[in-house]
Amino acid sequence: MCRDWKGYDVELTVVMPCLNEAETVEVCVRKALACMEEHGIEGEVLIADNGSTDGSQQLARDAGARVVHVDAKGYGNALMGGIRAARGKYVIMGDADDSYDFTGLLPFVEQLREGADLVMGNRFKGGIAPGAMPPLHRYLGNPVLSFVGRLFFPSAIGDFHCGLRGFRRESILRLGLQTGGMEFASEMVVKSTLQGLDVREVPTTLSPDGRSRPPHLRSWRDGWRHLRFLLLYSPKWLFFIPGLALMLVGLVAGTALTFGPVRIGELAFDVDTLVGASAMVVIGFQAALFALFTKVYAAEEGFLPESPRVRKLISIVTLEKGLVVGGLLALAGLIGLVMSLVHWQVRSFGELDPRESLRLVVPAATAFIMSFQTIFASLFISILGIRRSRETPIDYAAKAAEEAAEAVTREDSSTH
Structure with missing residues (x-):
């Protein structure tokens, strides 16, 4: 395969935010690495650890992942820390709870290679296994928020909140994403759409997660945060x-x-x-x-x-x-x-x-x-409407000194 990702160490970085995912992080890392090896993709798995206390970090390293610690708490903060630390031209993000199919990364990579800036997974097209998504999320939360997103913004994305998505690292960093919580997922889609990036969608699946503890997601709180973000940006x-x-x-x-x-x-x-x-x-x-x-x-x-x-x-x-x-x-x-x-x-x-x-x-x-x-x-x-000058006092001083030097040079030239 032609190496067309000059300037990067690898073609793909799979970023997984992690907070006490000892039960599932190892299998997620192994699945992602196996998928990249099977399809000849040079890549890495990066765990953006948000303060795990259950040994998730060492389990991830043992499975072959690189681990970075992100101090700022929150889903969005963990992902942004991982994205900044990524060494790949492309990034695919997904939760480390074994609910997303890390063996099916190739469709995302193919769309990115064809020029897409952001490739969203669509769980409703790919298939949601029984028990993988609470009825409140499946029939109310996700459909309603996705509809609001399509209504407020010129987007055709059918699943605004799918956690498995791929993107060009540079394109997403240029957006200046700022939210630190779960609404990070909406911000990425909204800003990509408003900035005219090439946003596409591929089917993906969702399975019941492999954890024995409750998820970090809080339905009504996080749903409101998504809706509030969509309103504030429209x-x-x-x-x-x-x-x-x-x-x-x-x-x-x-x-x-x-x-x-x-x-x-x-x-x-x-x-x-x-x-x-x-x-x-x-x-x-x-x-x-x-x-x-x-x-x-x-x-x-x-x-x-x-x-x-x-x-x-x-x-x-x-x-x-x-x-x-x-x-x-x-x-x-x-x-x-x-x-x-x-x-x-x-x-x-x-x-x-x-x-x-x-x-x-x-x-x-x-x-x-x-x-x-x-x-x-x-x-x-x-x-x-008054446009503020972006020049600092130091910039003004430097410009003044440069203009003074040019004036002296002109005087010397006229004298000679």
């Missing part, structure tokens, strides 16, 4: 879509109620509902603004790739235009308040019927609130 679904829905419902209801009560069958909606509709508009507008803030900030800091649509919107909606729109909304609110004062004057500044007066005051107050939201948002987005 401002569109976290802020914009809920906010837009609230705004539309509030605007429709508020517009109808401004002109009088609305009856739907036996239900009567009046000014109390108008106040609720106003609140929906304000909250929805604020949520939409938060979506914009998040996208701009995340792009500036490198958490999310820059969105051309958001960048175009910011170039169109400048600070000056935002101030103008905010001013117009404030003017509309002022006109509404003046009209309410006139209405009060007509009543000789006496007691008012709330069903009449609130139809003027509530829309006016809403316009005022949105005017200041618009002005403050324009100012804040302008601040976020």
